[in-house]
Amino acid sequence: MDISTFQAYAYFFFTAFMVVVLYAYIYHLYSSQWKGKRDYEKYGDIALHDEITDQPIEHVSQNDDKK
Amino acid sequence: MFHWLEKHPFFFAVAVFLTIAFAGLIEILPNFAEASRPVIGTKPYSTLELAGRHVYIKNSCNACHSQLVRPFKSETDRYGHYSLSGEYAYDRPFLWGSKRTGPDLMRVGNYRTTDWHENHMKDPAAVVPGSIMPAYTWMFKNTADIDTAYAEMLTVNKVFKTPYNTELPMADGSKATVKMAATLDEAHTDALEEAKVIVADMKDQDVKDAVAAGKIPEIVALIAYLNSLK
Amino acid sequence: MENRPLEYDYTVAKMFMLTTVLLGIVGMLVGVILAWEMAFPAVNTIAGSGLAEYTNFSRLRPLHTDAVIFGFTLSGIWATWYYVGQRVLKVSMAESKFLMFLGKLHFALYLLVVVAVVGSLLMGITTSKEYAEFEWPIDIAVVLVWVIWGMSIFGLIGIRREKSLYISIWYYIATFLGIAMLYLFNNMEIPTYFASGGIGSWYHSVSMYSGTNDALVQWWYGHNAVAFGFTVPIVAMIYYFLPKESGQAVYSYKLSLLAFWGLMFVYLWAGGHHLLFSTVPDWMQTMGSVFSVVLILPSWGSAINMLLTMKGEWQQVASSPLIKFMILASTFYMFSTLEGPIQAIKSVNALAHFTDWIVGHVHDGVLGWVAFMIMAALFHMAPRVFKREIYSKSLMNTQFWIQTLGVVLYFTSMWIAGITQGMMWRAHDEFGNLAYSFIDTVAVLHPYFTIRAVGGTLYLVGMFLFAFNMYKTMTSSRRVEESELQNASPMGA
Numbered sequence: 041m042d043i044s045t046f047q048a049y050a051y052f053f054f055t056a057f058m059v060v061v062l063y064a065y066i067y068h069l070y071s072s073q074w075k076g077k078r079d080y081e082k083y084g085d086i087a088l089h090d091e092i093t094d095q096p097i098e099h100v101s102q103n104d105d106k107k
Numbered sequence: 108m109f110h111w112l113e114k115h116p117f118f119f120a121v122a123v124f125l126t127i128a129f130a131g132l133i134e135i136l137p138n139f140a141e142a143s144r145p146v147i148g149t150k151p152y153s154t155l156e157l158a159g160r161h162v163y164i165k166n167s168c169n170a171c172h173s174q175l176v177r178p179f180k181s182e183t184d185r186y187g188h189y190s191l192s193g194e195y196a197y198d199r200p201f202l203w204g205s206k207r208t209g210p211d212l213m214r215v216g217n218y219r220t221t222d223w224h225e226n227h228m229k230d231p232a233a234v235v236p237g238s239i240m241p242a243y244t245w246m247f248k249n250t251a252d253i254d255t256a257y258a259e260m261l262t263v264n265k266v267f268k269t270p271y272n273t274e275l276p277m278a279d280g281s282k283a284t285v286k287m288a289a290t291l292d293e294a295h296t297d298a299l300e301e302a303k304v305i306v307a308d309m310k311d312q313d314v315k316d317a318v319a320a321g322k323i324p325e326i327v328a329l330i331a332y333l334n335s336l337k
Numbered sequence: 338m339e340n341r342p343l344e345y346d347y348t349v350a351k352m353f354m355l356t357t358v359l360l361g362i363v364g365m366l367v368g369v370i371l372a373w374e375m376a377f378p379a380v381n382t383i384a385g386s387g388l389a390e391y392t393n394f395s396r397l398r399p400l401h402t403d404a405v406i407f408g409f410t411l412s413g414i415w416a417t418w419y420y421v422g423q424r425v426l427k428v429s430m431a432e433s434k435f436l437m438f439l440g441k442l443h444f445a446l447y448l449l450v451v452v453a454v455v456g457s458l459l460m461g462i463t464t465s466k467e468y469a470e471f472e473w474p475i476d477i478a479v480v481l482v483w484v485i486w487g488m489s490i491f492g493l494i495g496i497r498r499e500k501s502l503y504i505s506i507w508y509y510i511a512t513f514l515g516i517a518m519l520y521l522f523n524n525m526e527i528p529t530y531f532a533s534g535g536i537g538s539w540y541h542s543v544s545m546y547s548g549t550n551d552a553l554v555q556w557w558y559g560h561n562a563v564a565f566g567f568t569v570p571i572v573a574m575i576y577y578f579l580p581k582e583s584g585q586a587v588y589s590y591k592l593s594l595l596a597f598w599g600l601m602f603v604y605l606w607a608g609g610h611h612l613l614f615s616t617v618p619d620w621m622q623t624m625g626s627v628f629s630v631v632l633i634l635p636s637w638g639s640a641i642n643m644l645l646t647m648k649g650e651w652q653q654v655a656s657s658p659l660i661k662f663m664i665l666a667s668t669f670y671m672f673s674t675l676e677g678p679i680q681a682i683k684s685v686n687a688l689a690h691f692t693d694w695i696v697g698h699v700h701d702g703v704l705g706w707v708a709f710m711i712m713a714a715l716f717h718m719a720p721r722v723f724k725r726e727i728y729s730k731s732l733m734n735t736q737f738w739i740q741t742l743g744v745v746l747y748f749t750s751m752w753i754a755g756i757t758q759g760m761m762w763r764a765h766d767e768f769g770n771l772a773y774s775f776i777d778t779v780a781v782l783h784p785y786f787t788i789r790a791v792g793g794t795l796y797l798v799g800m801f802l803f804a805f806n807m808y809k810t811m812t813s814s815r816r817v818e819e820s821e822l823q824n825a826s827p828m829g830a
Binding site for chain 3: 092
C-alpha cells in the first residue's frame, strides 16, 4: 500500500470516527441532562459567580468523595 | 468518558492536541518526498544570485510581488508558463508571496534586462509612469553579503545535498554545472567575476567603481538574482 | 497578613494591558503609514531619502503584521488570561509565589523579544515567511516565552478550586497547544553560521523545507496562526466577558462545548485554501476548500450562542457601549467567517487571490472582531483591576462609532479594489489579447487606496481615544466599591 492510499484511508476513517464521536458527545450532553446526572448549563454560572469568596460550582476532589 | 475528560486537564489537553495534529500528519508529512524533485532545467543558485536573493528577502520584495504563475490563460499570457512544483526545488524559503501589489516575478528574467532593472530600482515611476513602487536607492550603496550567501551554499550542499559542482541536464539537452567554491576567498572571486558581467550593462558610475574596486553593491546581486528567474 | 482576605492578584494582567495598548498603537500607526504609502508613494520618503530604507513600504510591512499579531493581540490574550484564568478557576496568583514569579518572567522575556523583533525587522533581518519572519535566535526566545506561559496555565489549573474548567479555559489551552505545534514545525531551520563552520552572519538560517513543501508548511502555519491567534483565544474572551458584563449566563453551554470540538477538528484542514491553483497536490487544495466551507458551522455556533446570550436583554446593547463593542465583534466574527469560506471556493479564489479583497478580509476580521473584543475586554477589566470606574462613557461611544466607520470604509474599499483588479487582470479584448497592462490595474486603485487610508486613520484615532480613556481610568477616575463591580462595569459620564 503506497503512502497516498494510506493517507486516503486514514483520512476517511478518522473523519468518520470524529463524526461518530461528535454525535455521541451530543447524545451524552443531552442524556446526562434527562437522566438528571448532570446539567451542563450550570457550568455557565462559573463566569457569573467568579469572586474568590463565591462557592465553586463544583469543588476540586473533596466533594467527589462525599457524593 | 466525556465527563471524565473534562475534569482531567492533562488528558483533555492530549485529546485536543491529537485532534488538531491529525490534519497536519495526513496533509503535510507524507507529501514531502514527492514535491521536492526538481524538473529538468532547474539549477541551484550561484553565490551572487543567492546574495541577491537575500537582498530580495531583506527588503521584503515578496510582500508585493508573487512568484507563482497560476494555470489561467490571463496569467500565462501575462507572465509565461504556469509554475511547476519542481521548479522550486532549490528555493529555501519559497517566495510565492500572497499579494500582487506589483506584477509576478516568477519569470521576470525572460523579459526584463539589467539596465531596465537599474533604472527601475532607482526611480520606478520614471520607467513605469504611475508606478506606486518606492525607489530602492540604498541598494546602490550597501554592499552585498557574499559571506552569508556562501555559508548558505555550503549548508544546503552539506545538509540537503543540493547539487553543486554536478552536471545537471537542461531542457535543451545540454548540461550545466553550478560551481560551489572551495574556499571563501574563491567564492568572493567568483562572485566578483559574475558581478563584472552584470555591471558591464549598467550605467551608474559609483556602482561600476565599486565593482572595479572589488566590492559588490546590493543592486548588482539583486539584478543577478532577478535575471536568473526564468 | 493573615487577617487580610484573599484577593485576585492582577499584577501581571496589568503589565500585559499596558503592552496591549502600546503595541496596538504602534502596530496600527505603522499600518496607517503603509496605507498612505500605497495611496501616495511620496510618503515612502517621509523621513528623508537618507532614512528611506527604514520608512519604506516593504521594510515596514512585516513590522505592521507582527506588531498587531504578536504585539497587540498576544498581549491582549495574555492580559485576559492572567485575569480570566484566576477568576474562573477561583484561585489567586497571590497563593503561589512560583506562579507569580513565572508570570513576571513571562512578561520580562516577552518585552525582550518585542525589542529584538522590532530591531531586527527594521534592519531587514527576516526569514521572509509571513508571521514567522524571526530568525532562529528570536525563535528560541519565543519558544521559551511560550513554555513559560504553558507552565503558568497548567500551574494555575493545578491549584484550582473550581473542579470543572470553564469553556474559556478550554480555548486558552487550545491556543497554547495549537500555536506551539505550528510555530515549532514552521520554523525548522538550520543556522548557516554553524553548519558552514563559522562563515557569514551568525543569525542567518535556511529553511528545512524547500519550495512547494515550504509553502505547504508555511500556509498550514499561516492559516492556523490566524485560527489559534485570532479566533480561538478571542472566542475564549467573549465566552467570559459577554456573560459577565451582561449578567446573563451563556445561552447554551452545551452548544459552546460542541462548537469547541467542531472548531478543533475542522480548522486545521482548511489551511490548503491559501494555495489553490498552486503546485500543491490537487486533493489537498480541494480538501482545503471543502473544509473551509464546513468551518462556517462551528464558527457560527459560537457566534450565534453569543448573540442569543443577549436574548431578552437587548436594551443593554443600546445603553452600554461595552456591550456594543462585544456584539459588534461577534457580528463581525460571523461576517468574516462567512466571507473566508466564500473566498476559499475555487472559482472565487481564482479571482480574489493576490488582490486587496484578501487584505480586506483580514482587516474586517482583525479590526472588527479581534481588536473590538480585546478593547472590550480591557474596558471590562479596567474598573476591576484599578478599582476605579471607566473614565468616560461618552468617549467610549465616540470611539465606537469612529472605529466602526473606519472598519466599514476599510473593507468596502478593499472589496471594490480587489474585485476590480481581479477582473481587470483577467480581461481579454476581442482578439484574445490582455485588455490591460499591469500598471493600468494599479492606477485604477488609487481612490480605493485613499479611502482605505482614511478608514485606517479613523481607526487609529479611535485607538488614541481608547488609550486616553484607559489612562484616565487608571489615574484619575472615581474610586469604586467592590459592590459596584458585580456585572455591568461602572462608567463615568
